Amino acid sequence: MQQQCEGEVNDFIRPIPSTIDLYEEGDLGSLDITKIGEYLEEKTHIPFRTRGDIYKRFSKKRIEEVSKELARIKVRDPGKRFVSGVPLQGEVDYEKRRIGDPSWKIFGILYEGVHYQKIISDLVFKGGVVFKYCLLLFTNQLFGTWDRNNNRYHARASLYGFPNLISITGLVEAPAKPKEFYLKKQIGTPVEWLKEEYQGTFLDHGDLRTTDVLKGYAMQALLFHITGDPFCEDRDCRFFNSHWQEEVLHSQLDSQYEFCPRHEKILKGLRERQ
Amino acid sequence: MAVKKHIFTPVSEKEVTRAIVDAFARQFIEYVESDCLIIGGGPSGLMVGRDIALKGVKTLIVERNNYIGGGFWIGGYLMNKVTVREPGQKILEELGIPYEKVVKGLYVADGPHACSKLIAAACDAGVKFANMTIFDDVVMREGNRVCGAVVNWTPVNALPREITCVDPIALEAKFVVDSTGHDACVVKKLEERGLLKTAGFGAMWVEQSEDLVVEHTGEAHPGLIVTGMAVATTYGLPRMGPTFGGMLLSGRKGAQVILQKMNPVVAKR
Numbered sequence: 001m002q003q004q005c006e007g008e009v010n011d012f013i014r015p016i017p018s019t020i021d022l023y024e025e026g027d028l029g030s031l032d033i034t035k036i037g038e039y040l041e042e043k044t045h046i047p048f049r050t051r052g053d054i055y056k057r058f059s060k061k062r063i064e065e066v067s068k069e070l071a072r073i074k075v076r077d078p079g080k081r082f083v084s085g086v087p088l089q090g091e092v093d094y095e096k097r098r099i100g101d102p103s104w105k106i107f108g109i110l111y112e113g114v115h116y117q118k119i120i121s122d123l124v125f126k127g128g129v130v131f132k133y134c135l136l137l138f139t140n141q142l143f144g145t146w147d148r149n150n151n152r153y154h155a156r157a158s159l160y161g162f163p164n165l166i167s168i169t170g171l172v173e174a175p176a177k178p179k180e181f182y183l184k185k186q187i188g189t190p191v192e193w194l195k196e197e198y199q200g201t202f203l204d205h206g207d208l209r210t211t212d213v214l215k216g217y218a219m220q221a222l223l224f225h226i227t228g229d230p231f232c233e234d235r236d237c238r239f240f241n242s243h244w245q246e247e248v249l250h251s252q253l254d255s256q257y258e259f260c261p262r263h264e265k266i267l268k269g270l271r272e273r274q
Numbered sequence: 275m276a277v278k279k280h281i282f283t284p285v286s287e288k289e290v291t292r293a294i295v296d297a298f299a300r301q302f303i304e305y306v307e308s309d310c311l312i313i314g315g316g317p318s319g320l321m322v323g324r325d326i327a328l329k330g331v332k333t334l335i336v337e338r339n340n341y342i343g344g345g346f347w348i349g350g351y352l353m354n355k356v357t358v359r360e361p362g363q364k365i366l367e368e369l370g371i372p373y374e375k376v377v378k379g380l381y382v383a384d385g386p387h388a389c390s391k392l393i394a395a396a397c398d399a400g401v402k403f404a405n406m407t408i409f410d411d412v413v414m415r416e417g418n419r420v421c422g423a424v425v426n427w428t429p430v431n432a433l434p435r436e437i438t439c440v441d442p443i444a445l446e447a448k449f450v451v452d453s454t455g456h457d458a459c460v461v462k463k464l465e466e467r468g469l470l471k472t473a474g475f476g477a478m479w480v481e482q483s484e485d486l487v488v489e490h491t492g493e494a495h496p497g498l499i500v501t502g503m504a505v506a507t508t509y510g511l512p513r514m515g516p517t518f519g520g521m522l523l524s525g526r527k528g529a530q531v532i533l534q535k536m537n538p539v540v541a542k543r
Binding site for chain 2: 085093094108196
């Protein structure tokens, strides 16, 4: 039996992908997908491809089908488990306009994340999941998942799986801002004022730091693809699962090191295999 | 002794009554059939009415209250300042409503000034009103197309049925607009008949709800255009807060949809 190096025994549970495919959905503002791809390649030696708008390769008929499916998975009440319903034609038309326009800017609907992932998975994998490619979709739409601990939906910045979904809107809306921000918002202080007062302490829409922050999230997606575990408990590691904006900014931009020793070793092992 | 001169011309009570009845009846008979019947005289309904009437569309707004303007007179928490976010201030400019910049992208105007100017703009454009008139039901034709509304006096609904057993009457129109706010009265009536299913509005998210409301504004059912906060109820969108740009722009989009459907060639000009 072949001897494995320490630290690798249970780490690589799936084949290392030959390529990382980076897809886009909607207007991603100043997000630089190529820079994220270059970062992934530098850290893992796995080549990447920027694939552009995820819907552009599909027929009008398929887009129509996807529009109907997306219109069914809106979370109407974050306090109740999602129930799929029959969408109104206006909702289907909205989805059709949205996914037919790569420069679409509007967001604000909370989609059921697991269903969203399934719809995209069925779209790109057709005949079943292929582990050969690691697929990442960067979207400006918002999705959430049900939290059993407090029985409600929570918006998410990322949802790892096949494919991986990373939301630039979720990155702004999901990790909590400073507590004082919400307290002042509750008493009616306009959000525009609060954004000025707390500028810099959280990521906002169109924030120029987004690309650098999402390099870490893209790494988490790749780590999930290979090891099944995208997170680290060390808040100085880019694999840290941040719940507060403060933690996002710290673990992705201001930490002592990029990756903790354990994950650095995994990445080194990955590079050596390539 | 000198005879005291009247300031006003003497007119008898009966002449005053005749003038009211005659003017009301003439207008009402004329508007029993219109091009567009707008249910709800709030900001989005007024905006639809103003924009289409400017293009010569015969428009009647039905309002259940005595006063027109809905919630546009006051902002949140009974404070009479109304806020709009960029680009809503462009409509304020267009209507000649003074406003101040609060921070980048947020503007505040005086509620009474803004509301009265919008009402005046709708009147100047040629919109007519049936106030103190409450929506009761829809009129439908072949293919379940909405082509009018059944209405009654508001006080009839407010009094005990034993003394107000008054049948409603019907008004016909090429298009009906539901601009009844979160109640979405017209849409709900279709829901009662199983013709569509509303989702109810979600939690308040001012930043995003305005975009979504404008984007979803349009024909929700053949012959029925939905605007303003009724859009949020129809499609289960986040609830709008005390900010009005979305309602003004939703009204404008509703008007564009109507004009496009009535006369695609004219609307493109």
